[in-house]
Amino acid sequence: MAADGTLAAGAPRTAGHGRATTLERFARRRSTIAFMMTLPLILVVAGLVAYPAGYGMYLSTLNRRMTENIGFGNFEILFDSDTFWNVAWQSCIFAITAVVLKALIGFWLAHMLHDIPAKGQRKWRGMLLIPWVIPPALSTLGWWWMFDPSYGSINWLFSVVGGPQIPWLGEPWWARASIIIVNVWYGAPFFMIMYLAALKSVPDQLYEAAAIDGATGLQRLRYVTLPMMANIISITVLFSLIVTFANYDIVRVLTNGGPRDLTHVFASYAFQVGILSGNIPRGAAVSLFMFPILAICAFFVLRGVTRRNKEQM
Amino acid sequence: MAQVTLRKIVKEYEGGVQAVKGIDLDIADHEFVVLVGPSGCGKSTTLRMIAGLEEITSGDIAIGGALVNDIPPRDRDIAMVFQNYALYPHMTVYDNMAFGLMLRKFDKGEIRRRVENAARILDIGMLLDRKPKALSGGQRQRVAMGRAIVRDPKVFLFDEPLSNLDAKLRVQMRTEIKKVHQTVKTTTVYVTHDQIEAMTLADRVVVMNHGVIEQVGPPQELYHHPATKFVAGFIGSPAMNFIPVRLEQGGAALNLELPGGIVLPVPADRTRRYTPHIGRELLFGLRPEHLTEVRPNDHRENMAVFEAVPEVVEPMGMETLLHFWMEGAEICARIDPATPAEPGRGLPLAADMNQMHLIDPKTDRVL
Numbered sequence: 098m099a100a101d102g103t104l105a106a107g108a109p110r111t112a113g114h115g116r117a118t119t120l121e122r123f124a125r126r127r128s129t130i131a132f133m134m135t136l137p138l139i140l141v142v143a144g145l146v147a148y149p150a151g152y153g154m155y156l157s158t159l160n161r162r163m164t165e166n167i168g169f170g171n172f173e174i175l176f177d178s179d180t181f182w183n184v185a186w187q188s189c190i191f192a193i194t195a196v197v198l199k200a201l202i203g204f205w206l207a208h209m210l211h212d213i214p215a216k217g218q219r220k221w222r223g224m225l226l227i228p229w230v231i232p233p234a235l236s237t238l239g240w241w242w243m244f245d246p247s248y249g250s251i252n253w254l255f256s257v258v259g260g261p262q263i264p265w266l267g268e269p270w271w272a273r274a275s276i277i278i279v280n281v282w283y284g285a286p287f288f289m290i291m292y293l294a295a296l297k298s299v300p301d302q303l304y305e306a307a308a309i310d311g312a313t314g315l316q317r318l319r320y321v322t323l324p325m326m327a328n329i330i331s332i333t334v335l336f337s338l339i340v341t342f343a344n345y346d347i348v349r350v351l352t353n354g355g356p357r358d359l360t361h362v363f364a365s366y367a368f369q370v371g372i373l374s375g376n377i378p379r380g381a382a383v384s385l386f387m388f389p390i391l392a393i394c395a396f397f398v399l400r401g402v403t404r405r406n407k408e409q410m
Numbered sequence: 411m412a413q414v415t416l417r418k419i420v421k422e423y424e425g426g427v428q429a430v431k432g433i434d435l436d437i438a439d440h441e442f443v444v445l446v447g448p449s450g451c452g453k454s455t456t457l458r459m460i461a462g463l464e465e466i467t468s469g470d471i472a473i474g475g476a477l478v479n480d481i482p483p484r485d486r487d488i489a490m491v492f493q494n495y496a497l498y499p500h501m502t503v504y505d506n507m508a509f510g511l512m513l514r515k516f517d518k519g520e521i522r523r524r525v526e527n528a529a530r531i532l533d534i535g536m537l538l539d540r541k542p543k544a545l546s547g548g549q550r551q552r553v554a555m556g557r558a559i560v561r562d563p564k565v566f567l568f569d570e571p572l573s574n575l576d577a578k579l580r581v582q583m584r585t586e587i588k589k590v591h592q593t594v595k596t597t598t599v600y601v602t603h604d605q606i607e608a609m610t611l612a613d614r615v616v617v618m619n620h621g622v623i624e625q626v627g628p629p630q631e632l633y634h635h636p637a638t639k640f641v642a643g644f645i646g647s648p649a650m651n652f653i654p655v656r657l658e659q660g661g662a663a664l665n666l667e668l669p670g671g672i673v674l675p676v677p678a679d680r681t682r683r684y685t686p687h688i689g690r691e692l693l694f695g696l697r698p699e700h701l702t703e704v705r706p707n708d709h710r711e712n713m714a715v716f717e718a719v720p721e722v723v724e725p726m727g728m729e730t731l732l733h734f735w736m737e738g739a740e741i742c743a744r745i746d747p748a749t750p751a752e753p754g755r756g757l758p759l760a761a762d763m764n765q766m767h768l769i770d771p772k773t774d775r776v777l
Contacts, residue, residue, distance in 0.1 A: 300494070300496070302492050302494060302496035303496055303498060305461075305463050305483075305490075305492070305496065306490070306492060306496040306497075306498075306557075307498075307509075308462075308463070308482070308483045308484055309461060309462075309463075309483045309484065309488060309489065309490050309510075310484070310509050310510035310513060310557075310561075311484040311510055311513040311514050312484065312513055313484075316513060320498070320509070321498065324498075324500040325499070325500065327500075405500070408500070408541050408543065
């Protein structure tokens, strides 16, 4: 009956208004419907990502007073600055070390959880996810107290067991290590949950086939688990690399870039230069520097994912 | 030397559920044994215990005379073909087949020789560079078999390998498996729920039900001399007809009396066997192929003729199946397609009493 009704209503219009039908047909096209349904997201991305990015690029070409376009002047000044190269170096060390450690610890945790019987697994999974769900600014504040050289619990524990007293946030290398520790503590549960999902999707029969083929536990990991998880590992690492590279809150709360600006990463340095020192165009130039590095990483990782997808799926 | 011996094998899961209840089985060298039974009968569990993928709760398993209870799967010298093939999706067909040999540190020349030999046997030489994704179901099945063959193991284990294939391919692959076994002659344990697969492939069939072995024997023996009601009903398609009867003395001979008044004479050569059961309520079993149309000039002895009114007539081409009700039991007969039959119109049928079975309903044993 519904079909009859549609026909009856549609027929006279087709005869009478040719243009309206074309418009109607356009509106009914799957691609049009798809576009209309994704439009809210496109608007959000355009408003909160594309516009600020474009505006940032524009800002980076202005002089300090933002009255004159100086082209690549801000970038030239940054390239001549030792502090900037130090920040670039520190950002790379921080992001790569933290992501590698998060990936390794997350992988290990995921394996441990995967081996726990389903009944107890949920409890452990919930507990291990806690660092990831606490707002990082708050948890970093907690770590900042723990790292306090005189009153912090870590040095107190060291003193109990007769260990050395460490100037966690006062000495550059310890400060860098502290930032990495907090970032790993915060981010490893994300890797764990992603890897756990990936582990669960590997069919048990592949492990059984490998066991019969003669593979030891390590060989099963190398020849079955890792290749089967390669895509999830790549995507998780890429995602984490982007987020870690752009990390701001941990550095800001824990060291504020100190001592002697040696623990700044791009985001915290951009904030310092742009907001605290009032040079918004140069701050914008600092933050834009992350873009080409991440774009290159994303290109290679996503190319690998596409290739593996084509081969396996 | 690759006989497989199972002694009092028990598999009990958490919560006390027994999947396998103390089975004994001896599989000879080069033999092709098929474990068959309905879902949940313990056949796959038994196979997985032989493979070492499931721990045994109690009992002993020996392969080639050596006890393997505590030996991990990789050291049992077995190869297994899984229901969903379990091919490594990131490896080529060649690498899939070579993987087991590579782990066992065979030299590359020997690996190549074995893989190419297996590929020739299975006719998959042109697929060696492809990934499993690019293969059809039948080709994947061949690769899974190739992976087993290259290892030249003591025992092949097949876990419902044809279940994922369509009907036509299943028949084709069944023949392939039989051919491969005739070529390599490796001791084979094969699990299936399909009794036709079991009958066509096996040297001996092991019928399992509720975790116990109902009967072990060559296919023809199981078909003609089932030991229990379960085996009688499970082996053969369409399944055997069962009708409640009373065994009575009728002069020198014995008769089966159906509640509706039909009397079927028991062949004289069965009199001695059945005499102790005179007067008892029993189950009369007869396969559909032994319930046929009345043929002119049929001089076979012990044919009992009665009239039946078919409810459903199923022409199959080479035969016609008739379904009718008799004493509360649905009965199937297999008649010549040339015989005119239509629903609701009675026709005489002949029961070949030489092929009859009598079952004790208390023990479910065939008498």
